[in-house]
Amino acid sequence: MAGEHCTSSCRTRDHESFGECVRSKRVNAMWLGGEQPSATDQKRFDRTNQEFRQAVKDGLNPTSVSDRAIHAAYEQASGGS
Structure with missing residues (x-):
């Protein structure tokens, strides 16, 4: 019916x-914010997510999915301050 x-x-x-x-x-x-992101924003989002995935594959545990957290995790792993 x-x-x-x-x-x-x-x-x-x-x-x-x-x-x-x-x-x-x-x-x-x-979309987040209610509108489709620009191509630049989408590329930035994709790149950050890919870097996060790579960091996890490398055995790191970034505190969040952000460039700053990912770079801090690599810095900490390399023994830097």
Whole structure:
């Protein structure tokens, strides 16, 4: 029966599946801050996450996912102050 799998807020209630209903609403990812980041911000985010992953692979335990924390973890591991 059409509509039985629709979301509660569906206006038409004529979809054959839940997925079809959700797709009809054109639901998109919600970015931090409510808007899609610029290409530069996305590259910075990706690079920081990759550096964090590498630090963990190297056996370090950065206190957070930030450039400062990652560099401090490497500094501490190398015996620097």
